[in-house]
Amino acid sequence: MTAGLALLAFLLIAVAVSGTLLVVAKLLRVVSTKHEPLKEQTYECGEVPSGLAWVRFHARYYVVALFFVLFDIETAFLLPWATIVKEAGATGLVAVGSFVVVLMLGWVWASRKGALQWQ
Amino acid sequence: MNEFLQGGLYGGGIIVAIMTSLLFVLWTERKMAARMQSRIGPNIIDPLGFLQAPADVLKLLQKEDIVPEKADRALFNYAPVLGAAVAIAVAAVVPFSATIVGADLDVGVLYLLAAGAVGVLPVFAAGWGSNNKFALLGAMRAIAQSVSYEVPLVLAALVPVILTGSMKVSEIVTFQQNHHWLIVWPFFLGVPAFVLFMLAMLAESNRIPFDIPEAESELVAGITTEYTGMKFGLFYMAEYLHTVIASAVAASLFLGGYDGPFAPGVWWMVAKTFGMVVAIYYLRWSLMRFRSDQLMALCWRWLVPTGVVLVVASALFVVFAG
Amino acid sequence: MLLHFGPQHPSTHGVFRMDLYLDGEIIVKAVPYCGYLHRAVEKLCEKLAYVQLTPIVDKNDYVSPMTNEQALVMAFEAMLKLEVPRRARWMRSLFAELQRIASHLLAIGTFSLDLGGALGGGSTVFIHCFRERELILDLFEDVTGARFHYNTHTIGGNRHDLPAGWGAKVKAALDVIEARLPEYGAMTLENRIFQQRTKNVGVLDGELALELGITGPNLRASGVDHDLRRDAPYSAYDEVKVKVAVAKAGDCYARSEVRVAEVKESIRLCRLFVDGMPEGPINSGKPTKLPVQTKIPVGQTYVGIETPRGELGTWLIADGTQNPYRLKIRPPSLHSLSALPYILPGQTVSDAVAILGSLDPIMGEVDR
Numbered sequence: 060m061t062a063g064l065a066l067l068a069f070l071l072i073a074v075a076v077s078g079t080l081l082v083v084a085k086l087l088r089v090v091s092t093k094h095e096p097l098k099e100q101t102y103e104c105g106e107v108p109s110g111l112a113w114v115r116f117h118a119r120y121y122v123v124a125l126f127f128v129l130f131d132i133e134t135a136f137l138l139p140w141a142t143i144v145k146e147a148g149a150t151g152l153v154a155v156g157s158f159v160v161v162l163m164l165g166w167v168w169a170s171r172k173g174a175l176q177w178q
Numbered sequence: 179m180n181e182f183l184q185g186g187l188y189g190g191g192i193i194v195a196i197m198t199s200l201l202f203v204l205w206t207e208r209k210m211a212a213r214m215q216s217r218i219g220p221n222i223i224d225p226l227g228f229l230q231a232p233a234d235v236l237k238l239l240q241k242e243d244i245v246p247e248k249a250d251r252a253l254f255n256y257a258p259v260l261g262a263a264v265a266i267a268v269a270a271v272v273p274f275s276a277t278i279v280g281a282d283l284d285v286g287v288l289y290l291l292a293a294g295a296v297g298v299l300p301v302f303a304a305g306w307g308s309n310n311k312f313a314l315l316g317a318m319r320a321i322a323q324s325v326s327y328e329v330p331l332v333l334a335a336l337v338p339v340i341l342t343g344s345m346k347v348s349e350i351v352t353f354q355q356n357h358h359w360l361i362v363w364p365f366f367l368g369v370p371a372f373v374l375f376m377l378a379m380l381a382e383s384n385r386i387p388f389d390i391p392e393a394e395s396e397l398v399a400g401i402t403t404e405y406t407g408m409k410f411g412l413f414y415m416a417e418y419l420h421t422v423i424a425s426a427v428a429a430s431l432f433l434g435g436y437d438g439p440f441a442p443g444v445w446w447m448v449a450k451t452f453g454m455v456v457a458i459y460y461l462r463w464s465l466m467r468f469r470s471d472q473l474m475a476l477c478w479r480w481l482v483p484t485g486v487v488l489v490v491a492s493a494l495f496v497v498f499a500g
Numbered sequence: 501m502l503l504h505f506g507p508q509h510p511s512t513h514g515v516f517r518m519d520l521y522l523d524g525e526i527i528v529k530a531v532p533y534c535g536y537l538h539r540a541v542e543k544l545c546e547k548l549a550y551v552q553l554t555p556i557v558d559k560n561d562y563v564s565p566m567t568n569e570q571a572l573v574m575a576f577e578a579m580l581k582l583e584v585p586r587r588a589r590w591m592r593s594l595f596a597e598l599q600r601i602a603s604h605l606l607a608i609g610t611f612s613l614d615l616g617g618a619l620g621g622g623s624t625v626f627i628h629c630f631r632e633r634e635l636i637l638d639l640f641e642d643v644t645g646a647r648f649h650y651n652t653h654t655i656g657g658n659r660h661d662l663p664a665g666w667g668a669k670v671k672a673a674l675d676v677i678e679a680r681l682p683e684y685g686a687m688t689l690e691n692r693i694f695q696q697r698t699k700n701v702g703v704l705d706g707e708l709a710l711e712l713g714i715t716g717p718n719l720r721a722s723g724v725d726h727d728l729r730r731d732a733p734y735s736a737y738d739e740v741k742v743k744v745a746v747a748k749a750g751d752c753y754a755r756s757e758v759r760v761a762e763v764k765e766s767i768r769l770c771r772l773f774v775d776g777m778p779e780g781p782i783n784s785g786k787p788t789k790l791p792v793q794t795k796i797p798v799g800q801t802y803v804g805i806e807t808p809r810g811e812l813g814t815w816l817i818a819d820g821t822q823n824p825y826r827l828k829i830r831p832p833s834l835h836s837l838s839a840l841p842y843i844l845p846g847q848t849v850s851d852a853v854a855i856l857g858s859l860d861p862i863m864g865e866v867d868r
Contacts, residue, residue, distance in 0.1 A: 120318055
């Protein structure tokens with residue numbers, strides 16, 4: 060709990076420091092008196108941008124997210140065990156081992172399917 | 179309340195120290211890159227170029243603030259603050275000496291990983307908020323990359339946890355103090371885990387050869403394309419903070435942290451961190467960058483299985499040999 | 501998603517624009533646009549006297565000005581049926597080969613920059629390449645007094661003779677460059693990441709390359725053995741044997757490979773030219789009176805030479821006056837760029853940069 064309070068203080072200071080830099084910038088920076096519409100245009104290599112960038116994106120990225128969820132849950136299960144490996148001993152090892160084996164079977168299946176290849 | 183104040187005091191000290199050290203890191207990188215490229219490097223402001231980084235900060239502070247008309251102003255404006263803050267936040271649990279630590283959490287390693295994972299949010303907020311196609315592509319790459327490399331990062335970080343039996347970073351360091359640095363013994367687990375951790379950390383902090391979200395030759399400046407002045411500066415700072423803090427974390431987990439003879443612990447910590455930063459910059463200035471699909475393939479096909487094998491091997495080592 | 505890639509983009513080698521139609525990061529369709537650097541060189545040439553044209557065309561392929569001048573004055577000489585003295589021809593070849601080394605070094609450097617980024621390993625290769633290129637520019641400065649826009653070729657020969665002791669300087673510079681070539685090899689061709697980024701990327705078929713009129717290293721990397729220096733010798737190339745570097749694969753790696761091989765070959769040729777440099781006049785001495793009023797008789801001609809980028813052609817139609825009726829320049833880079841719509845689809849945005857860099861276009865000569 061005490062460490063939690065210290066962490067809270069740390070995080071507050073972290074935000075404050077980066078926020079301060081922006082505030083200082085606001086005080087110091089030059090401000091143009093003229094309104095320039097061209098300056099506020101979205102950059103697209105000097106051409107007039109063709110439409111907004113808020114578009115639907117390729118599903119390939121979704122697959123990566125799925126993989127991430129799969130393996131992240133694995134690591135989430137491994138984390139509590141990691142601190143007590145010695146106490147859990149061989150029994151724990153067998154339990155976790157079988158879990159990892161099942162997971163890696165999934166990995167093998169996915170790589171066979173070519174899901175781990177980007178294109 | 180007392181702890182809160184104490185944490186704030188230490189935290190403030192650590193943050194200010196790290197931010198100041200950035201100026202020196204920046205100078206080192208510039209001079210190093212210059213030497214590697216047969217150049218002289220910054221030498222105009224003062225003969226050794228020490229004042230170049232402060233001058234750059236001053237310049238960034240004075241620059242005009244331009245927000246694209248079509249941008250999502252809230253996301254666009256607050257992403258840089260969050261980006262820099264998250265980068266700093268990782269440092270909270272790193273012990274710089276036996277006493278200097280921001281917040282010695284019991285679940286320090288878990289916090290490290292969690293704080294690191296949050297780092298992708300400001301990147302995506304910046305990319306999406308800019309409403310710029312280059313920024314969008316950069317943000318998409320950043321997400322895919324950070325999310326993928328999260329897995330080997332966690333697996334690599336599990337190795338010291340398993341070997342030392344604690345998630346508290348200070349206890350991991352104490353264990354190494356009492357036994358061996360993890361990179362020394364068991365070296366067959368420590369060295370690969372260390373390499374894996376550094377690779378994943380480099381990828382998380384978007385450094386060459388993994389800097390594809392920024393890829394200035396492809397995506398102009400990636401997520402920071404539309405940013406000017408100090409908002410850009412904060413992202414730039416976050417990138418350097420990532421490198422420094424990732425080095426500090428790796429030093430704590432694998433290189434014995436503040437452990438070392440003759441000198442006070444904090445000097446050892448600084449020396450180790452700095453050595454790794456130099457190594458990272460050496461890589462940066464001599465390698466080209468991967469393509470995003472190659473990066474993913476590297477992660478999922480090689481690093482993830484390696485990580486799993488390492489975790490199982492360290493568990494076996496602890497149970498049967500340790 | 502339609503993405504305008506260029507003209508204001510760090511790696512479009514100037515002001516080139518591609519409209520990329522993207523699906524995620526994969527390019528579905530690519531439409532190249534050029535003309536952002538149009539300076540009306542050909543029209544300008546119609547208004548100026550023949551001897552005034554060399555400084556104009558110097559700016560076309562601004563990475564290899566020597567060969568621009570050479571192609572132009574060779575066309576004039578062909579029309580005038582002027583005999584160029586042997587020493588002048590050897591000097592021209594020597595200049596062209598030195599320029600080829602400089603140009604290829606720049607090509608390799610900028611290609612690495614495209615792959616590795618301006619804030620990374622790419623810029624290290626880039627700056628090292630420029631360091632060596634500097635040696636060659638110094639050599640040219642010794643001869644012509646200019647570092648870039650030399651204006652040293654003139655109708656019937658050369659304007660500036662070689663200064664005393666220049667040959668030794670050339671050889672010293674060549675030794676330095678040759679010794680440093682393996683360094684670049686280690687950072688580019690032998691580097692795992694470089695290989696991954698370039699192999700099987702942007703594969704250009706030899707047939708397609710021929711159809712599009714692509715010449716130079718880009719064609720030779722696609723397995724077509726074609727080099728004007730050997731196949732239609734000009735200047736001093738009929739007196740030496742040119743070994744032509746050819747690669748099969750046609751991908752970005754093959755193109756870089758060919759360029760590195762050509763640098764080595766050029767170093768060898770330069771040594772030959774320096775050693776065998778004949779004595780004698782450097783200019784035919786004609787036309788003597790008021791060169792500005794040189795008139796070229798009615799007729800037309802086409803002269804093509806092998807520049808670092810391929811066949812640079814000059815098509816001259818003269819009407820008997822002191823300025824050309826029509827002067828058409830055939831730039832090799834324009835033809836290289838025409839391959840983009842064929843080889844870009846199916847590749848990623850990152851590959852697009854690599855492919856464009858490996859084709860080594862110079863927008864100055866594409867747009868003229």
